[in-house]
Amino acid sequence: MALALNDKVLTEVYGPSTGTALRIKQVAMVVLGIAVLAIAAKIKVPVPGSPVAMNMGTFAVLTIGAAYGPRLGLTTILGYMIVGMLGFDIFQSSTADLNGINYMMGSTGGYLVGYVLATLALGFAARAGWDRSMGKMALAMLLGNVIIYLPGVAWLGVLYGFDQPILQWGLTPFLIGDALKLALAALLLPAIWKLVGDARK
Template identity: 70%
Template structure:
């Protein structure tokens, strides 16, 4: 297991790495990342037993591509925009948005998003995003970090006598397995394209 945290992440493999141009690049990446998260949250792919939402895929791939530091800035920016009332979350709407939405059933999963971004960013820094099996393992860990606080929050909010796992876990496992496989292929393939372009 490679725990050496000295590998570049994808966002560092392109464009300037120092000076004001680096800051401009990082600012642009944060804005692009927030837009990516907001758009992905609204995408629903028909699937049994529930539609696949692309929000978790976006969170996990962004964390791996950006690294822990830039990924954390991006996900916190996304949360702040959501808290201000903008319709950027999967289930938010004109009627239910902002802090009210964030403190509802989704609240624990949003906390999990932050934890997952840090985990995926750290895994990418260790070079796991260059190998499909290691990326799959990192994605599995990221999904667990989303579900654990999500389910705990549901239990605290609605009571442990309710079918918490049926509400917040089991219907989404098939879709998550598909997204995990997609990310496990996408990140290493992107690295191959980047390395090929750099000669």
């Protein structure tokens, strides 16, 4: 049975819904989303034995995807990637010396690809109404994490060799932290919808 993808997402509940005012709101949301992604990426905790640090980036990516929907969410994450590609220090471990394309082709490159795909997936899940249920939101967040990790770990294998402990570097150290972030996001979005009530109807 096909999913119905016609539910409103959170960013569509408030503010203008047509015309120039809508476009201004959307531009503001994209700029805000890019700023949130940049800040979340810099909230990081080094993980011993792994070339990839733990951060709040996945939480921000999945939450923005669900709150913005597929189109605005994809625009936001692509905007974030373009700003980073231009050399601005907005990625997890980018610096004044290591940034732009060179950084994006490094050990976190696969996760950045996963960010784009996961944002789109969470946007479609929200459009199907999954963001109103804790159970469905938790499932969507879990799927989003899987989508991030698949290209992330695969790219580590390409860079360092699949005979290396790439799961120990890029997956297992982050599972507990991601489970906590997943639970937080799964509680947050349905709770906001509960506050919104029938405003979307």
